[in-house]
Amino acid sequence: MSQQSEPIVDIQGLNKWYGALHVLNDVDLTVASGACVVVCGPSGSGKSTLIRCVNGLGSYQKGTLRLAGTTLGVNARETAAARRQTGMVFQSFNLFPHLTVLSNCTLALQRVAGRSRAEAEHIAMSHLEKVRIPEKAKSYPGQLSGGQQQRVAIARALCLNPRLMLFDEPTSALDPEMIKEVLDVMVALARDGMTMICVTHEMGFAREVADQVVFMDGGCILDRAPARDFFGGSGHPRSRHFLNTVLKH
Amino acid sequence: MGFDLAFALSSVPTILGAIGMTLSVALVSCIGAAAIGFLFDVVRRVGGFVGLTISFVIDFIRSTPLLAWLYFLYFVLPFYGIRLGSLTVGVMGLSLYYSGYLAEVFKAGIDAIPKGQSEAARALSLSRRDAVIYVIAPQMLRNIAAPLGNYFVSILKATPYLAVLAVPEMLGRAFDIASETYRYTEPLVVAGLIFLALALVISHGVKRLERRLLAVGAR
Numbered sequence: 001m002s003q004q005s006e007p008i009v010d011i012q013g014l015n016k017w018y019g020a021l022h023v024l025n026d027v028d029l030t031v032a033s034g035a036c037v038v039v040c041g042p043s044g045s046g047k048s049t050l051i052r053c054v055n056g057l058g059s060y061q062k063g064t065l066r067l068a069g070t071t072l073g074v075n076a077r078e079t080a081a082a083r084r085q086t087g088m089v090f091q092s093f094n095l096f097p098h099l100t101v102l103s104n105c106t107l108a109l110q111r112v113a114g115r116s117r118a119e120a121e122h123i124a125m126s127h128l129e130k131v132r133i134p135e136k137a138k139s140y141p142g143q144l145s146g147g148q149q150q151r152v153a154i155a156r157a158l159c160l161n162p163r164l165m166l167f168d169e170p171t172s173a174l175d176p177e178m179i180k181e182v183l184d185v186m187v188a189l190a191r192d193g194m195t196m197i198c199v200t201h202e203m204g205f206a207r208e209v210a211d212q213v214v215f216m217d218g219g220c221i222l223d224r225a226p227a228r229d230f231f232g233g234s235g236h237p238r239s240r241h242f243l244n245t246v247l248k249h
Numbered sequence: 250m251g252f253d254l255a256f257a258l259s260s261v262p263t264i265l266g267a268i269g270m271t272l273s274v275a276l277v278s279c280i281g282a283a284a285i286g287f288l289f290d291v292v293r294r295v296g297g298f299v300g301l302t303i304s305f306v307i308d309f310i311r312s313t314p315l316l317a318w319l320y321f322l323y324f325v326l327p328f329y330g331i332r333l334g335s336l337t338v339g340v341m342g343l344s345l346y347y348s349g350y351l352a353e354v355f356k357a358g359i360d361a362i363p364k365g366q367s368e369a370a371r372a373l374s375l376s377r378r379d380a381v382i383y384v385i386a387p388q389m390l391r392n393i394a395a396p397l398g399n400y401f402v403s404i405l406k407a408t409p410y411l412a413v414l415a416v417p418e419m420l421g422r423a424f425d426i427a428s429e430t431y432r433y434t435e436p437l438v439v440a441g442l443i444f445l446a447l448a449l450v451i452s453h454g455v456k457r458l459e460r461r462l463l464a465v466g467a468r
Contacts, residue, residue: 057368084374094369098387107383108373160373 007032008164008195014063023049025219036190038206039199041216047199051166055086087157091169093149095141102137105156127155131185147178151185167198201246207231215239257435264422264440271418275405281344286351310349315410318342323414339411347404358393391462398455402448
């Protein structure tokens with residue numbers, strides 16, 4: 001990966017403790033513009049904690065985290081501006097149940113980006129078309145299947161035109177037959193050149209679009225490799241073991 | 250002394266004449282209690298010394314009798330130069346007293362909203378204020394409609410306390426008739442029946458509102 005410009009995410013020596021529990025242990029990670037990084041590892045390994053730090057949802061005690069050229073937590077206004085460059089997709093979708101699909105997408109466009117209602121709806125519809133669900137614009141989240149809800153959540157995150165998309169186990173809460181429709185959207189997004197960090201166990205997805213696969217265990221990054229090498233079986237024994245378990249499953 | 254229906258009916262217009270006072274006292278107190286209670290809960294969430302102070306204030310309010318509050322506001326405040334009309338004191342007392350209870354209702358209503366909702370709001374860079382207005386409050390309203398309605402009925406039923414301040418509400422009127430005629434049964438029964446009717450109408454309305462709120466989106 002050549003890096004002409006500054007990476008979008010530059011994490012150096014990140015440490016986080018929950019009381020005595022060391023959940024992030026000297027984590028270093030850089031993500032270049034346009035790259036797709038897949039973070040995998042057993043549950044409790046700190047994957048979600050890590051990407052929640054990237055957009056400021058989680059805090060950390062030691063280390064530096066530069067996002068879009070801004071060191072987070074130094075200047076409140078700059079931190080807010082950098083955070084605005086990120087979109088986040090959650091395991092449990094977290095759509096607003098009292099708002100229609102369209103309003104879920106337009107809320108931040110109107111309140112954060114200051115768009116008029118008409119502009120916001122126009123932008124939102126274009127993203128709902130991108131995730132192939134424009135016909136549900138007037139529905140409420142409760143009327144949608146899990147896969148549809150997650151695609152709406154992706155559209156909602158895309159509306160603010162982020163430079164970096166964060167996915168926190170986006171398919172873990174889905175029935176198997178719905179996983180594909182969400183992964184298809186994510187693959188298309190990656191092929192479009194979106195910078196992405198995905199916490200996921202979908203190794204097929206990783207193999208298809210990941211530029212880099214990161215394996216975490218016990219709060220440490222144990223292995224990081226280009227996808228080809230990672231699946232080639234040349235990694236850390238712990239990650240090879242994990243890979244075998246996940247792929248056989 | 251039996252129940253004199255004719256006398257009961259003759260007392261109806263006088264008692265019913267105060268229904269406007271009862272309802273407006275109840276309505277203003279409901280709004281006041283809800284506003285103060287919501288504010289209490291929002292400020293309590295700030296935590297630290299301020300949060301602890303508010304928690305104490307809420308517990309204090311909930312652990313003291315309403316009548317003590319009314320007497321205190323009416324008889325003690327004037328010593329400190331604060332002279333308020335009996336109606337003002339009554340509405341203030343009811344609002345303050347029930348705000349302590351409503352703060353707990355708001356707390357439960359907000360705590361019942363999944364954490365992911367405010368996280369999603371933060372991930373979308375919504376300001377704290379916008380998150381409350383557009384994400385938290387509407388969902389809270391859905392959660393609290395039923396308990397809020399119950400407290401509104403309680404406030405309505407607590408308006409007779411204001412009789413001690415000579416606010417001319419329904420039970421006070423009934424008592425006036427009783428003291429003039431020495432017949433207690435009829436006016437008290439009439440006032441009680443009117444309260445019963447009002448309470449039934451309000452709880453029915455709240456149930457319908459709740460059903461409508463729940464119908465939106467949730468299926």
